Amino acid sequence: MIGIIRTLWLTFLHLFHKNDTVPYPETKPYLSPRYRGRIILSRDPNGEERCVACNLCAAACPVDCISLQKGEKDGRWYPEFFQINFSRCIFCGFCEEACPTYAIQLTPDFEMSEYVRQNLVYEKQDLLISGTGKYPDYSFYNVSGLAIPGKDKGEAEREAAPIDIHALLP
Amino acid sequence: MIVPMPIIIVVTFAAVMGVAAVSTMVERRLLGFFQDRPGPNRVGPFGMFQVVADAVKMLFKQDWVPPFADKPVFLLAPIVGFMAVLLEFGVIPITPHWSIAGDLNVGLLFVFAMMGLAVYSVVLAGWSSNNKFALLGGMRAAAQMISYEVFMGLSLLGVVMTAGSFSLHDIVLAQSRCWFVIPQFLGCIVFLIAGIAETHRLPFDLPEGENELGAGFHTEYSGMKFGMFFLAEYAGVAMISALITTLYLGGWGGPILPPFLWFAIKVVFLICFFILLRAALPRPRYDQLMSFGWKILLPVSLINIVLTGAILLWQAGA
Amino acid sequence: MSVDFSVGLYGLIAIAATAMVITRARPVHALLYMVVALLALACLFDSLGAPFAAMLDVIVYAGAIMVLFVFVVMMINLGQPDETRERSWITPSNWFGPSVLAALLLTTLIFALGHGDAATGPNITEVGPTAVGMSLFGPYMLTVELASFLLLAGLVSAFHIGRALGEKR
Numbered sequence: 001m002i003g004i005i006r007t008l009w010l011t012f013l014h015l016f017h018k019n020d021t022v023p024y025p026e027t028k029p030y031l032s033p034r035y036r037g038r039i040i041l042s043r044d045p046n047g048e049e050r051c052v053a054c055n056l057c058a059a060a061c062p063v064d065c066i067s068l069q070k071g072e073k074d075g076r077w078y079p080e081f082f083q084i085n086f087s088r089c090i091f092c093g094f095c096e097e098a099c100p101t102y103a104i105q106l107t108p109d110f111e112m113s114e115y116v117r118q119n120l121v122y123e124k125q126d127l128l129i130s131g132t133g134k135y136p137d138y139s140f141y142n143v144s145g146l147a148i149p150g151k152d153k154g155e156a157e158r159e160a161a162p163i164d165i166h167a168l169l170p
Numbered sequence: 171m172i173v174p175m176p177i178i179i180v181v182t183f184a185a186v187m188g189v190a191a192v193s194t195m196v197e198r199r200l201l202g203f204f205q206d207r208p209g210p211n212r213v214g215p216f217g218m219f220q221v222v223a224d225a226v227k228m229l230f231k232q233d234w235v236p237p238f239a240d241k242p243v244f245l246l247a248p249i250v251g252f253m254a255v256l257l258e259f260g261v262i263p264i265t266p267h268w269s270i271a272g273d274l275n276v277g278l279l280f281v282f283a284m285m286g287l288a289v290y291s292v293v294l295a296g297w298s299s300n301n302k303f304a305l306l307g308g309m310r311a312a313a314q315m316i317s318y319e320v321f322m323g324l325s326l327l328g329v330v331m332t333a334g335s336f337s338l339h340d341i342v343l344a345q346s347r348c349w350f351v352i353p354q355f356l357g358c359i360v361f362l363i364a365g366i367a368e369t370h371r372l373p374f375d376l377p378e379g380e381n382e383l384g385a386g387f388h389t390e391y392s393g394m395k396f397g398m399f400f401l402a403e404y405a406g407v408a409m410i411s412a413l414i415t416t417l418y419l420g421g422w423g424g425p426i427l428p429p430f431l432w433f434a435i436k437v438v439f440l441i442c443f444f445i446l447l448r449a450a451l452p453r454p455r456y457d458q459l460m461s462f463g464w465k466i467l468l469p470v471s472l473i474n475i476v477l478t479g480a481i482l483l484w485q486a487g488a
Numbered sequence: 489m490s491v492d493f494s495v496g497l498y499g500l501i502a503i504a505a506t507a508m509v510i511t512r513a514r515p516v517h518a519l520l521y522m523v524v525a526l527l528a529l530a531c532l533f534d535s536l537g538a539p540f541a542a543m544l545d546v547i548v549y550a551g552a553i554m555v556l557f558v559f560v561v562m563m564i565n566l567g568q569p570d571e572t573r574e575r576s577w578i579t580p581s582n583w584f585g586p587s588v589l590a591a592l593l594l595t596t597l598i599f600a601l602g603h604g605d606a607a608t609g610p611n612i613t614e615v616g617p618t619a620v621g622m623s624l625f626g627p628y629m630l631t632v633e634l635a636s637f638l639l640l641a642g643l644v645s646a647f648h649i650g651r652a653l654g655e656k657r
Contacts, residue, residue, distance in 0.1 A: 004451065011450035014204050021207040243516065275616045279543035283530075286551015290523070293555060297516060297562045305562060312559045316552060336617050 031108035042133035050103035057095035251291025307386025311377035325360035342421030365410035411440035
């Protein structure tokens with residue numbers, strides 16, 4: 001009996017509490033930069049695509065919503081096409097974790113409803129942004145040992161010059 | 171001021187419909203506030219036109235009668251429930267001069283008779299839907315409403331004994347010195363609980379029981395027939411509030427403000443209290459509900475009658 | 489609307505509804521017509537100046553007892569086969585005998601009514617709840633007490649049946 005009256009009183013007091021919910025489209029909730037929303041493909045600081053078409057994201061994806069095809073240009077790998085089917089994506093972020101080059105990133109944006117299901121298949125031009133995303137200074141080719149035009153072997157950051165195996169000097 | 175009867179009837183009917191419709195919205199808003207959220211606030215200022223939107227939705231929905239249903243009874247059920255609730259309002263004295271049959275000498279019994287007929291609405295809806303969930307809901311409704319009608323009637327006898335009349339007008343007049351909620355406190359509590367069970371509102375909405383019966387007796391109803399059940403339920407809440415006001419809270423009586431305003435304030439307060447009960451209390455199990463009624467409410471109401479009778483006799487003797 | 493006219497109307501409704509009770513094959517429909525008959529009866533009581541009796545008729549018979557009947561009929565869940573069997577029972581050979589007897593009773597009743605004092609008419613006095621209570625606890629005290637004993641016996645036996653079922657479980 002006392003419990004019932006106490007419940008009634010406490011519920012009544014909630015009349016004067018602040019609302020927990022917000023009127024959504026007008027006031028948007030704060031989303032942290034690490035929020036797992038719409039997936040993008042970023043570029044390195046030079047403006048080149050970061051993605052090297054390694055397929056690790058597609059392999060990590062638990063719902064198989066990523067598909068891509070490797071292409072090659074001037075010694076750099078890049079995806080010829082890169083599709084993410086957002087009608088299947090579960091926004092788990094495994095692709096972001098699997099990516100060795102920080103190319104694929106999840107952003108704090110979730111407003112991507114469509115009336116036609118087909119429109120949820122995002123192509124590369126929809127995914128690719130012009131910026132660097134969450135890692136502004138990182139460029140995969142600058143830290144990897146691969147030779148590309150303009151950067152020979154041993155010229156990457158914190159990389160020693162390659163050893164000439166034909167020389168007899170130690 | 172003498173107002174012609176047809177105007178009284180039309181205005182009362184419109185007021186009841188209005189209160190029932192608006193209380194659907196008020197309930198949703200208040201439940202929202204109790205749960206720390208704003209509730210429906212999009213349609214019109216403060217969400218006031220939500221009622222209109224709901225009504226339009228109800229009216230334009232397909233009015234579907236399931237092929238396996240017993241059609242005439244299926245159509246009859248919501249009408250019976252709605253009519254019974256509306257007729258009950260006929261004997262409520264809203265102000266000294268504003269009531270359809272407020273001084274009917276069997277007014278209180280008339281209310282009871284109509285409540286008894288309102289049981290048919292849920293029972294027949296459950297049976298005619300030809301659906302096992304609806305049938306279970308209808309059976310629960312029948313048992314619950316018949317039992318709680320008993321306690322309701324017994325709890326009221328104290329008021330009738332003190333006022334010495336079944337006429338609601340006389341009962342209000344008898345409260346000019348002291349509201350019956352003070353001498354008849356036990357009776358008032360029993361009446362309130364039985365009233366909740368009678369209108370099968372939460373926490374006693376076992377006939378509907380969303381989680382186990384999927385809306386219970388009105389599972390198969392859609393469109394305006396469902397709307398009539400819905401309106402009848404809210405009109406029933408307003409009805410119980412008006413009855414408690416009349417029987418225990420002194421009806422239109424009150425200082426300074428005009429009688430109608432006092433009546434309205436009390437009724438609105440009670441409707442809000444009903445909503446608070448819905449927001450705060452969990453639903454009991456069905457057997458708990460029945461045993462609570464027969465093992466607690468029945469003795470309490472009998473004790474109330476005996477005490478009231480003893481006090482009345484003692485006062486008459488002294 | 490004069491009293492005579494309304495009394496006749498309610499009486500006709502009651503008779504028609506009762507006829508429907510007898511002829512319906514679906515038990516729930518029959519019960520509903522019985523409720524209508526009881527309501528018409530209540531209206532009849534009211535227009536004859538007995539509002540208290542009318543209200544009790546609605547509360548007790550229409551509101552409680554008939555609901556229990558409907559409840560039980562709902563529970564036993566009669567289907568199409570029961571309905572066809574019921575229909576087969578309503579044949580002329582079956583209802584001829586009872587209706588002759590009922591007609592005999594009716595003629596006796598009409599005969600008795602025709603020879604009694606014409607009590608109806610303009611001198612209808614309304615019997616309010618106070619008058620009913622006064623006469624119940626005045627001249628009819630013994631009957632009331634006997635009826636209460638009967639109800640107590642019913643209550644005790646119902647309680648006993650409930651207890652026995654509870655112990656078996």
